[in-house]
Every structure is written in structure tokens, then in C-alpha cells.
Amino acid sequence: MKNTKIVIHGKKKLCGSVKISGAKNAALPQLAASLLTTSEVHFQSVPQVEDVKVMFHALKNLGAEGIFDADTVYIQVPELKSTEIPPEIGKTSRASILILGPLVARNGYAKVSRPGGCPIGDRKIDFHLQGLGQMGVTIQETPDYIIAKADNGLHAIDYTFPNKTVTGTENLLMAAALAQGKTILRNCALEPEVGDLIDLLTTMGSHIQGKNTETLTIAGQNRLNGARHTLIPDRIEMGTYVIAASLKGNNEIMIENAIPEYIDGLLSVLTQIGIEVAAWDGKITVRTRGPLCPVEIETLPYPGYPTDLQAQLTTLLTQAQGVSKIKENIFNNRFQHADELNKLGANIEVDRDIAIIRGKTPLNGRTIRATDLRASAALVLAGLIADGQTVVENAYQLLRGYENMPQKLRQLGADITLIDE
Numbered sequence: 001m002k003n004t005k006i007v008i009h010g011k012k013k014l015c016g017s018v019k020i021s022g023a024k025n026a027a028l029p030q031l032a033a034s035l036l037t038t039s040e041v042h043f044q045s046v047p048q049v050e051d052v053k054v055m056f057h058a059l060k061n062l063g064a065e066g067i068f069d070a071d072t073v074y075i076q077v078p079e080l081k082s083t084e085i086p087p088e089i090g091k092t093s094r095a096s097i098l099i100l101g102p103l104v105a106r107n108g109y110a111k112v113s114r115p116g117g118c119p120i121g122d123r124k125i126d127f128h129l130q131g132l133g134q135m136g137v138t139i140q141e142t143p144d145y146i147i148a149k150a151d152n153g154l155h156a157i158d159y160t161f162p163n164k165t166v167t168g169t170e171n172l173l174m175a176a177a178l179a180q181g182k183t184i185l186r187n188c189a190l191e192p193e194v195g196d197l198i199d200l201l202t203t204m205g206s207h208i209q210g211k212n213t214e215t216l217t218i219a220g221q222n223r224l225n226g227a228r229h230t231l232i233p234d235r236i237e238m239g240t241y242v243i244a245a246s247l248k249g250n251n252e253i254m255i256e257n258a259i260p261e262y263i264d265g266l267l268s269v270l271t272q273i274g275i276e277v278a279a280w281d282g283k284i285t286v287r288t289r290g291p292l293c294p295v296e297i298e299t300l301p302y303p304g305y306p307t308d309l310q311a312q313l314t315t316l317l318t319q320a321q322g323v324s325k326i327k328e329n330i331f332n333n334r335f336q337h338a339d340e341l342n343k344l345g346a347n348i349e350v351d352r353d354i355a356i357i358r359g360k361t362p363l364n365g366r367t368i369r370a371t372d373l374r375a376s377a378a379l380v381l382a383g384l385i386a387d388g389q390t391v392v393e394n395a396y397q398l399l400r401g402y403e404n405m406p407q408k409l410r411q412l413g414a415d416i417t418l419i420d421e
């Protein structure tokens with residue numbers, strides 16, 4: 001197996017501008033939505049990251065024709081050549097679960113591998129299966145597969161998600177788009193990626209009411225059309241660069257292709273920490289003056305503070321003067337970066353769902369290991385401010401979700417190299 005590493009020599013000033021790519025978590029469900037039509041769907045601003053490549057490959061395996069070139073995807077599924085996502089494709093990301101809804105809605109049968117993705121805790125899918133079950137889908141679960149059958153097609157439901165789920169909302173939205181009748185989904189996730197999927201489905205001919213609210217009403221159609229769609233910018237990538245800029249006093253970064261309101265939760269926390277952030281016209285600038293203040297925050301569904309920016313904020317808070325606390329409410333094993341940051345000299349204590357960060361601690365470079373996608377970003381950020389050389393092993397994790405992050409940071413002045421052995 002390949003050992004992908006990132007080697008960083010820290011303490012370089014970051015300055016200049018960085019352009020945010022299209023959102024990974026918008027690309028994943030929207031590529032899956034191409035199964036809902038036999039016509040071509042054309043996407044722009046698609047990030048070339050490993051998880052999206054896996055989704056594209058999974059769809060090709062099912063019979064999709066198309067190309068993924070630079071940031072553009074043309075995809076069309078005129079007919080299905082397979083109805084199965086095998087574990088070797090499904091286990092690395094959330095692709096297979098996002099394919100389940102649209103595939104069974106189109107074909108009446110789907111056999112998909114249990115989903116993989118980051119090992120950040122129990123990643124349950126019971127609401128996806130419950131909702132599909134109510135739509136008339138018979139679900140059979142095996143250790144490796146979820147097998148879904150709907151001999152008479154799907155019918156509309158009135159379903160309330162017991163808790164907010166992003167991919168659950170997306171899955172049932174896509175299934176409802178081809179179901180018979182008017183579906184009402186309640187307590188839906190409000191993440192911008194859900195809104196972007198609604199925009200795509202609407203362009204494909206769906207009738208959906210309630211965008212950006214918790215209640216969505218979907219009038220099912222017999223068929224959908226092709227579409228052209230540009231993905232929204234990646235708010236987690238945006239937030240990661242905002243935090244990178246905040247790490248050191250003399251950094252001066254401008255972030256372009258940004259939608260600052262998508263990261264209001266982060267920007268208000270940064271203001272409490274003492275960082276000056278200016279946002280206007282698709283751009284964000286960040287300046288750090290004086291000592292950083294500690295904060296107490298908790299992760300919440302959108303528009304609250306995102307779990308996907310929790311690890312990166314932890315790195316920043318190692319540089320705040322005093323005791324900070326972060327409560328992780330979304331996933332039950334998402335503090336794996338804490339041990340690695342402690343190896344660099346941080347003082348982080350994890351007590352179940354709370355991380356207590358005592359700062360300010362100088363960080364010293366050494367070899368550390370990425371456990372998941374956002375943890376890997378947190379470790380790279382730590383390397384940027386550590387003394388000497390930091391090596392982040394298992395850096396494949398970073399490539400799953402950040403487009404060209406080592407290159408983008410190098411352009412800003414970081415001394416960072418990606419090594420693929």
C-alpha cells in the first residue's frame with residue numbers, strides 16, 4: 001500500500017490569496033443524483049479529491065458514461081449495466097449510501113456495500129433505511145451489503161427525521177424526486193449542501209418547496225431531465241484556510257471564491273478569540289493581532305459550529321492563552337487528532353465528548369499520523385506553526401477531501417511537500 005506523507009518545515013509567514021474549490025459534500029450527492037435521469041448532467045466547480053473520484057468511479061461501474069476533467073464532470077446514465085456497489089468501492093467513502101436512494105428509485109433494486117468514510121464514530125444510517133422502508137422499499141441487511149427492493153416503485157411519505165442527518169436528508173430527497181405523490185420530509189438538515197442539491201434537482205425538473213427550512217415538500221415526477229449546475233464553494237475548505245491564516249500574527253491571507261455566510265459559526269468564534277476577519281464580495285481577509293483568547297464552544301448542525309471544523313479549531317486553540325473547551329455533539333470518536341497534537345507539545349485532555357485545551361503551548365515538529373480527513377487538516381495546520389520538521393503520515397486522508405492543499409499552502413509561502421511512496 002502507498003505511504004503518502006506530508007513534510008512541513010514550520011514557522012513560515014503565509015501571505016497572498018487562495019481560491020476555494022467546489023464543495024466535496026455537494027459533489028457527492030449531486031453526482032449520485034445523475035442516476036435519476038437518462039439525460040446528461042454537466043457539473044462545474046467539481047473538486048478533484050479522492051472521495052469524489054471514488055463516487056465517479058462507482059457511477060461508471062453502474063454504467064455511467066462521462067468524463068471528469070479538471071473541475072468539470074459530464075455524466076450520463078442511459079442504462080444501468082450493474083446494480084451493485086461492491087465493498088472495495090463502497091468502503092472508502094460515503095458514496096454507496098448516497099447511491100442507495102437514487103438507484104432504488106430508478107431501478108427498483110440496489111445492492112450497495114455498507115458505507116465507509118472517516119472513522120469518527122458510529123455513523124448510523126437507520127433513518128435513511130427507515131425512510132426508504134416507508135416509501136415501500138424492502139431492505140435486507142447483510143454484514144457487507146444493504147439490499148433494497150421496490151417491485152412496485154416508491155410512494156410518497158410524510159417522514160420526520162428523529163435527528164438531523166445531512167446525507168439522510170439528501171438520500172430521501174433524491175428518492176422522493178421519483179416517488180409517486182407528494183413527500184413531506186420534516187426536521188431536515190439545513191447544511192448549504194442540501195440547498196445546493198435542491199437547486200440541482202429543481203433544474204432537473206423536480207418540484208421542491210421549503211429550501212433552507214426544516215420541512216421539504218417534494219412532488220415526485222415520472223422522469224427528470226438533464227441539467228447544468230455549478231457547485232457551491234467548499235465551506236469546510238474555506239474555514240480551514242481562515243483558521244490557517246489565524247495561526248500566526250503576521251499572516252495576511254485573502255480567501256477567494258468564498259461565501260462567508262456559510263461559515264458564520266466559525267467567524268463569530270474567531271472574533272471571540274480576537275482575530276480580525278473582514279468579509280465582502282466573495283472574499284475574506286484575516287488578520288491576527290495580539291494574544292489569542294480561549295473559548296468554550298460546541299459543535300452543532302448547521303448553522304451552528306460545524307463538526308468538520310472542530311479539529312482545525314483545536315489546533316488554533318493550542319495557541320490561545322488559557323483554557324478552552326470544545327464539546328463534540330455530532331460524532332462520538334472525533335478527537336483522534338488530540339493525541340497527535342499532544343505529541344507536538346500541545347496540552348489537550350479529552351474527557352468523553354469534551355476536549356480541554358490548555359494554552360498557549362509551543363509546538364515542536366515530529367512524525368504524527370492522520371486518522372481521518374479533518375484531523376489530517378488539523379495536523380497540517382499544526383505543522384505550519386511547529387518548530388522544525390513535521391511529518392504527517394497517512395496523508396491520503398487529506399487528499400480525500402482537500403483539493404491540492406499542499407500546493408495551495410505552498411503558494412501562500414508554506415514550506416510543505418507531498419510525498420507519495
Ligand code: EPU
Binds near residue numbers: 025125165167331373
Ligand atoms: N445519524 C443517525 N442515524 C442516521 C443518520 C445519522 O443516528 O440514519 C447520526 C450519526 O450517527 C451522527 C449524526 O446523526 O451522529 C449526524 O450524522 P449525519 O448523517 O448528518 O452525517 P453524514 O451525513 O454521514 C455528513 C458529511 C460529514 C459531516 C456530517 C455532519 C457528507 C458526505 N458527509 O455526514 O462530512 O461531518 O454530515 O455535518 O456530506 C467530512 O467531510 O469530513 C465529513 C465527515
